[in-house]
Amino acid sequence: MAGTEPLRVGLAGLGTVGAGVLRLLAGNGAAIAARAGRPLRVTAVSARDRARDRGSDLSGAAWEADPVALALRPDVDVLVEVIGGTGPALAAVEAALGAGKAVVTANKAMLALHGAALAARADARGAALRWEAAVAGGIPVIKALGEGLPGNRITRVMGVLNGTCNYILTTMEKTGADYADVLADAQRLGYAEADPAVDVGGIDAAHKLALLAALAFGTRVDFAGVAIRGIGEITLADIRRAADMGYRVKLLGVARMNADGLEQRMEPCLVPAGSTLGGLEGVTNAVAIEGDAVGQVTMVGPGAGAGPTASAVIGDLVDIARGNVRPAFGLPAAALARPERSSVGSEAAYYLRLTLRDRPGALAQVATVLGEHDVSIDRMRQYGHRGTEAPVVILTHPTEGRTVSAALAGIAALDVSLADPVALRIEEV
Amino acid sequence: MAGTEPLRVGLAGLGTVGAGVLRLLAGNGAAIAARAGRPLRVTAVSARDRARDRGSDLSGAAWEADPVALALRPDVDVLVEVIGGTGPALAAVEAALGAGKAVVTANKAMLALHGAALAARADARGAALRWEAAVAGGIPVIKALGEGLPGNRITRVMGVLNGTCNYILTTMEKTGADYADVLADAQRLGYAEADPAVDVGGIDAAHKLALLAALAFGTRVDFAGVAIRGIGEITLADIRRAADMGYRVKLLGVARMNADGLEQRMEPCLVPAGSTLGGLEGVTNAVAIEGDAVGQVTMVGPGAGAGPTASAVIGDLVDIARGNVRPAFGLPAAALARPERSSVGSEAAYYLRLTLRDRPGALAQVATVLGEHDVSIDRMRQYGHRGTEAPVVILTHPTEGRTVSAALAGIAALDVSLADPVALRIEEV
Numbered sequence: 125m126a127g128t129e130p131l132r133v134g135l136a137g138l139g140t141v142g143a144g145v146l147r148l149l150a151g152n153g154a155a156i157a158a159r160a161g162r163p164l165r166v167t168a169v170s171a172r173d174r175a176r177d178r179g180s181d182l183s184g185a186a187w188e189a190d191p192v193a194l195a196l197r198p199d200v201d202v203l204v205e206v207i208g209g210t211g212p213a214l215a216a217v218e219a220a221l222g223a224g225k226a227v228v229t230a231n232k233a234m235l236a237l238h239g240a241a242l243a244a245r246a247d248a249r250g251a252a253l254r255w256e257a258a259v260a261g262g263i264p265v266i267k268a269l270g271e272g273l274p275g276n277r278i279t280r281v282m283g284v285l286n287g288t289c290n291y292i293l294t295t296m297e298k299t300g301a302d303y304a305d306v307l308a309d310a311q312r313l314g315y316a317e318a319d320p321a322v323d324v325g326g327i328d329a330a331h332k333l334a335l336l337a338a339l340a341f342g343t344r345v346d347f348a349g350v351a352i353r354g355i356g357e358i359t360l361a362d363i364r365r366a367a368d369m370g371y372r373v374k375l376l377g378v379a380r381m382n383a384d385g386l387e388q389r390m391e392p393c394l395v396p397a398g399s400t401l402g403g404l405e406g407v408t409n410a411v412a413i414e415g416d417a418v419g420q421v422t423m424v425g426p427g428a429g430a431g432p433t434a435s436a437v438i439g440d441l442v443d444i445a446r447g448n449v450r451p452a453f454g455l456p457a458a459a460l461a462r463p464e465r466s467s468v469g470s471e472a473a474y475y476l477r478l479t480l481r482d483r484p485g486a487l488a489q490v491a492t493v494l495g496e497h498d499v500s501i502d503r504m505r506q507y508g509h510r511g512t513e514a515p516v517v518i519l520t521h522p523t524e525g526r527t528v529s530a531a532l533a534g535i536a537a538l539d540v541s542l543a544d545p546v547a548l549r550i551e552e553v
Numbered sequence: 554m555a556g557t558e559p560l561r562v563g564l565a566g567l568g569t570v571g572a573g574v575l576r577l578l579a580g581n582g583a584a585i586a587a588r589a590g591r592p593l594r595v596t597a598v599s600a601r602d603r604a605r606d607r608g609s610d611l612s613g614a615a616w617e618a619d620p621v622a623l624a625l626r627p628d629v630d631v632l633v634e635v636i637g638g639t640g641p642a643l644a645a646v647e648a649a650l651g652a653g654k655a656v657v658t659a660n661k662a663m664l665a666l667h668g669a670a671l672a673a674r675a676d677a678r679g680a681a682l683r684w685e686a687a688v689a690g691g692i693p694v695i696k697a698l699g700e701g702l703p704g705n706r707i708t709r710v711m712g713v714l715n716g717t718c719n720y721i722l723t724t725m726e727k728t729g730a731d732y733a734d735v736l737a738d739a740q741r742l743g744y745a746e747a748d749p750a751v752d753v754g755g756i757d758a759a760h761k762l763a764l765l766a767a768l769a770f771g772t773r774v775d776f777a778g779v780a781i782r783g784i785g786e787i788t789l790a791d792i793r794r795a796a797d798m799g800y801r802v803k804l805l806g807v808a809r810m811n812a813d814g815l816e817q818r819m820e821p822c823l824v825p826a827g828s829t830l831g832g833l834e835g836v837t838n839a840v841a842i843e844g845d846a847v848g849q850v851t852m853v854g855p856g857a858g859a860g861p862t863a864s865a866v867i868g869d870l871v872d873i874a875r876g877n878v879r880p881a882f883g884l885p886a887a888a889l890a891r892p893e894r895s896s897v898g899s900e901a902a903y904y905l906r907l908t909l910r911d912r913p914g915a916l917a918q919v920a921t922v923l924g925e926h927d928v929s930i931d932r933m934r935q936y937g938h939r940g941t942e943a944p945v946v947i948l949t950h951p952t953e954g955r956t957v958s959a960a961l962a963g964i965a966a967l968d969v970s971l972a973d974p975v976a977l978r979i980e981e982v
Contacts, residue, residue, distance in 0.1 A: 148704045148846050158771070158884055159703040256701070262847035264701025271700075271877070272685070272693025274588040275577045275867030342587070400853050403832055417577050417864040418691035421854035424829050431846040438704030438846075448700070448877045455587055 130165040131445040134200035136191040136216050137207035138171035141230055141257070144430030145204060145437050146180035156438060160445035164438075170194040170216075191216035195225065202226040202444055204437055206257075210234050217242060217253075224249040228440040230257035230433055236331035239338065239345035243457035253452040254440035259332040260285060260409045262432025263425040264439060269413055270339050270454050276415025278340040281379045282553060285390075286329040287407030287427045288315045289355050289375040293392075294405050297363045297372070303356070315407065325354035326375060330390040333377035336411065337388055338453050341381050343463040345453070346388070350377075353391040357546060361507075362477060365517045366394050366548075369503065371475075372402045376551055385464030394475050394550040400424065401553045412553060471522040473502060473550040478535060479543035482514040486540040490516070493538065497531035499523050513542055519550070559594040560874040563629035565620040565645050566636035567600035570659055570686070573859030574633065574866050575609035585867060589874035593867075599623040599645075620645035624654065631655040631873055633866060635686075639663050646671060646682075653678040657869040659686035659862055665760035668767065668774035672886035682881040683869035688761040689714060689838045691861025692854040693868060698842055699768050699883050705844025707769040710808045711982060714819075715758040716836030716856045717744045718784050718804040722821075723834050726792045726801070732785070744836065754783035755804060759819040762806035765840065766817055767882050770810050772892040774882070775817070779806075782820040786975060790936075791906060794946045795823050795977075798932065800904070801831045805980055814893030823904050823979040829853065830982045841982060900951040902931060902979040907964060908972035911943040915969040919945070922967065926960035928952050942971050948979070 135142055149156065149164060157163040168186040170193075188194040195203045195216045203220035205227060207213040214234050220227050222245060229235065235242065235255055246253040256266045260283065269281070284290055288310055295306045307324065310316040322328045334347040355375050366373050371394035380387045395402045400422045404410050409427025414420045426432040443449075453460055480486040487506070494501060500521040507515040520528065532545045564571055578585065578593060586592040597615040599622075617623040624632045624645045632649035634656060636642040643663050649656050651674060658664065664671065664684055675682040685695045689712065698710070713719055717739055724735045736753065739745040751757045763776040784804050795802050800823035809816045824831045829851045833839050838856025843849045855861040872878075882889055909915040916935070923930060932948040949957070961974045 144846075152704060152706055152845070155706065155771075156703055158888065262702075263850050264697045267701045268693045268697055268852075271872065272696045272868050273864060274585055274871040275581060275864045277581055277584065342584075398832065400829055400832065403827065403829065415864065416581070417573075417860040417867075419855045419858075419861060421692050421852065423697075423850065423852050425850035426848045429848075432848060435702060435704045435844065435847040439701050442703040443700065446879060448879075450875060450877075459587060 128162045130163040131160070131441065132165055132167045132199050132201045133204055133441065134194045134197060134202070135166050135169045135204045136194055137205065138169060139206065140430045141206040141433045141437070142171065143180060144434030145206070148434045148438055150180060156442065160442040162445055164441055164445060167199045168194055168197050192219045195220035196223060200225065202228060202441065204441070205229040205231055206437070210237060214238060218245065221245045221249060221251050221253065224251050226252040226444045228254045228437055228444070230437065232258040232328070232331040232335060236334045236345060236347040239335065239453070240457065240460065243452040246452055247457045252444050252449045254443065255335070255452070256440050257433045257436035259335055260411055261425070261427040261429060262435045263409060263411065263423045263427070264436065265411045265423050266339065267439065268421070268423060269336065271450065273413065273415050273418060276417045278413065278415050279381065280414040281336050281340045281411065282401065282551070283333060283336060283377045283411040284374050284401060284404055284409055285332040285377055285427065286323055286375055287409060288323040289329065290404055291315055291407045292324065293355060293358065293363065293373055293375070296360050297367070300360065302360055303358060324356055326352045326390045329375060329377055333379055333388060333390050337379035337386065338460070340379065340413070341386060341463065342455050342460060343386060344460045346386065346463050349386065349463065349465045350388040350390055355392050358392050361515065362548070365505070366475065367397065369519065370397050371395060371550065372397045373548070374401060374404065376401070378551060380470055382466040382470060384468060385466040387466040387469050392548055394548055395553045399553045469525050471524055473522050474520045474528050475548040475550055476518040476520065477546040478516040478518065478541065480514045480516055481540040481542055482509045482512050483540065486514065487516065489538050489540055490535055493534040494531050497527055497534065499527060499531045557591045559592040560589070560870065561594055561596045561628050561630045562633055562870065563623045563626060563631070564595050564598045564633045565623055566634065567598060568635065569859045570635040570862045570866070571600065572609060573863030574635070577863045577867055579609060585871065589871040591874055593870050593874060596628045597623055597626050621648045624649035625652060629654065631657060631870065633870070634658040634660055635866070639666060643667060647674065650674045650678060650680050650682065653680050655681040655873045657683045657866055657873070659866065661687040661757070661760040661764060665763045665774060665776040668764065668882070669886065669889065672881040675881055676886045681873050681878045683872065684764070684881070685869050686862045686865035688764055689840055690854070690856040690858060691864045692838060692840065692852045692856070693865065694840045694852050695768065696868065697850070697852060698765065700879065702842065702844050702847055705846045707842065707844050708810065709843040710765045710769045710840065711830065711980070712762060712765060712806045712840040713803050713830060713833055713838055714761040714806055714856065715752055715804055716838060717752040718758065719833055720744055720836045721753065722784060722787065722792065722802055722804070725789050726796070729789065731789055732787060753785055755781045755819045758804060758806055762808055762817060762819050766808035766815065767889070769808065769842070770815060770892065771884050771889060772815060773889045775815065775892050778815065778892065778894045779817040779819055784821050787821050790944065791977070794934070795904065796826065798948065799826055800824060800979065801826045802977070803830060803833065805830070807980060809899055811895040811899060813897060814895040816895040816898050821977055823977055824982050828982045898954050900953055902951050903949045903957050904977040904979055905947040905949065906975040907945040907947065907970065909943045909945055910969040910971055911938045911941050912969065915943065916945065918967050918969055919964055922963040923960050926956055926963065928956060928960045
């Protein structure tokens with residue numbers, strides 16, 4: 125158990141999350157100190173605009189314009205990095221770790237791109253590098269996966285990791301509005317990032333998936349190995365037709381260790397409507413972890429916001445205050461395997477959305493192409509025409525993704541195909 | 554970080570869970586050692602029947618007939634207690650802690666009754682007392698609640714904590730079978746305890762709730778303060794009528810810190826069917842934690858079984874191997890408050906099941922009694938008669954539990970009341 129000297133925190137970034145950390149320490153400070161065995165004290169802060177009022181008393185904390193200088197201050201034991209991005213944030217984190225100081229960060233992009241190098245730097249100096257707040261906000265999933273399940277060989281990790289996307293998909297379903305309208309609403313409400321591609325394009329969620337996969341499988345973070353596809357091509361009709369067949373559409377991250385290597389996908393999938401993941405509404409996040417001993421454990425909660433993210437930051441700080449130190453990704457950085465990327469990937473059933481010319485024989489041509497590729501049909505529904513178009517949905521039996529792609533290319537080349545066919549994976553959760 | 558000397562484990566109990574621990578260490582031992590920073594080695598075991606084959610090689614481990622002797626062996630660093638009960642198990646745990654040795658236990662009954670004293674004993678010798686396996690099986694909820702959310706003032710903890718009860722309730726719903734038939738099936742399948750009262754009477758689940766409440770609120774375990782009611786009076790009709798109105802019936806534990814003290818209830822409740830807790834099927838457990846910063850986090854997974862419980866035991870052992878030591882209930886035992894018990898309890902809406910004589914004016918008499926007690930009606934449905942009986946269901950507006958009890962006594966006294974009325978709390982989750 126650590127001593128009773130305060131843990132001296134340097135807080136880099138006073139945006140939503142940084143202000144949340146200050147509020148939480150001010151409001152619950154005594155209880156936090158009791159759990160930590162000693163007080164947490166913010167001794168210095170750094171942010172772009174010193175004058176802005178953040179609703180917290182900063183008079184006791186020194187000010188540094190430069191986050192690197194903040195990290196190196198002698199009265200800072202641990203750097204909390206909630207700046208974001210890979211510029212000054214990365215420089216400050218590198219400086220802190222290089223000086224043997226602990227780091228707590230909410231920065232998924234930085235870790236997804238530089239996680240392996242930062243973990244090695246932390247190990248070299250025996251410094252803690254903690255990142256609960258980087259994935260799934262307030263849900264303590266890094267603690268659960270990184271410390272709670274060490275007896276297991278993890279077989280699959282899944283996550284609904286971007287609240288904006290889930291808000292858009294479930295709001296489309298509830299209100300019957302189109303994708304573009306709901307996205308615009310989300311932007312007005314401040315849910316979507318300034319560059320929506322990071323959210324709806326799946327990049328933000330993929331950053332988080334790559335981090336979960338590294339921790340789950342003991343591998344170096346391989347963000348470039350994530351197959352990413354956003355939700356932009358999901359239509360209201362897809363959502364309705366999936367519901368017809370007992371599914372909901374989620375931007376789902378899946379990481380699996382296959383015989384030929386690591387499979388990481390972030391893409392819109394169909395999941396059973398009655399499952400915990402299928403039942404998620406609004407901005408809620410969820411992570412499901414599967415291990416050979418435990419079976420499946422699913423955690424559900426708020427994936428973003430000042431309070432939840434600050435809660436995660438404080439959790440890491442209390443661990444550091446108590447001396448609970450473990451390697452950033454569960455194993456020493458030198459022991460993290462460089463993952464092979466699975467080339468084939470796992471089999472799954474697929475939802476195929478086709479737009480066919482409404483004329484005799486069109487379906488027969490499609491069925492012929494699928495048969496030629498050994499893609500077998502589980503269910504098929506043709507919906508009411510729109511003019512000369514006949515919307516058709518096919519659910520396949522389980523097959524390889526590359527087989528589906530090849531079959532889709534064949535269907536797209538048919539002259540009865542009026543729009544590019546779309547395939548969505550059906551993930552059994 | 555701890556050294557590379559093996560952590561020497563004394564395993565007391567070789568039933569389902571003990572055998573599961575041995576299997577997991579045999580199968581995943583190398584990976585577990587990598588995560589722990591050193592090997593875990595079972596140096597000695599104790600069980601009632603030495604001759605029985607448990608499917609694991611025990612030739613490397615010494616045998617002790619007496620678990621206390623096992624705990625005191627010089628080649629045992631940590632005692633894993635998976636005997637159960639409060640006889641030899643308690644004696645062994647006391648001996649180990651008294652000798653300054655760490656203890657990992659799955660024994661919820663022992664902790665519910667003796668948790669405060671054992672925590673004090675552990676603190677006195679600086680020994681770890683860990684019990685992830687005692688609550689919700691493989692779900693790492695003690696880690697999440699005890700270490701992952703220290704920034705929060707916890708406001709409510711809820712749990713579906715007995716798999717047998719949830720199996721019975723969801724199987725009644727699915728198959729239309731009666732309570733007694735499904736219970737008999739569960740007993741044949743080995744789901745229900747030998748003494749079913751421990752399961753269906755709510756005692757097992759109440760043990761776990763008392764432990765969660767102590768950890769959540771920083772209080773001494775107060776099992777005697779849990780208001781317990783089992784599922785024996787739930788009928789198929791209750792389940793169907795709750796479903797009609799958008800609810801499912803769950804044996805739900807709820808612990809809340811009210812202005813006048815701690816409220817702990819374990820009772821059948823109605824919860825919204827679309828919620829994560831409402832969606833639970835079969836033997837699955839779930840725990841929902843609410844904090845002022847994080848909002849609500851819910852964890853779902855297997856609540857029992859050899860693999861999940863062994864997974865939890867190994868999690869605790871790895872923490873001990875790594876030197877991650879914290880007080881058994883989050884705060885030093887001496888700092889745990891002795892909780893006042895909330896006398897009024899929180900308000901809730903209620904489901905009332907009435908059986909009335911089918912004659913004019915019967916409902917008016919009921920409404921009059923409810924009005925006299927200031928219980929206001931939200932919804933009412935009368936179902937088809939059975940002979941001269943008219944089944945009636947009423948959902949009330951939020952009110953105090955004691956008010957509902959008083960009103961129910963008034964209704965029971967009416968001569969139009971043909972069976973004792975039953976009230977089930979509707980918990981908003």
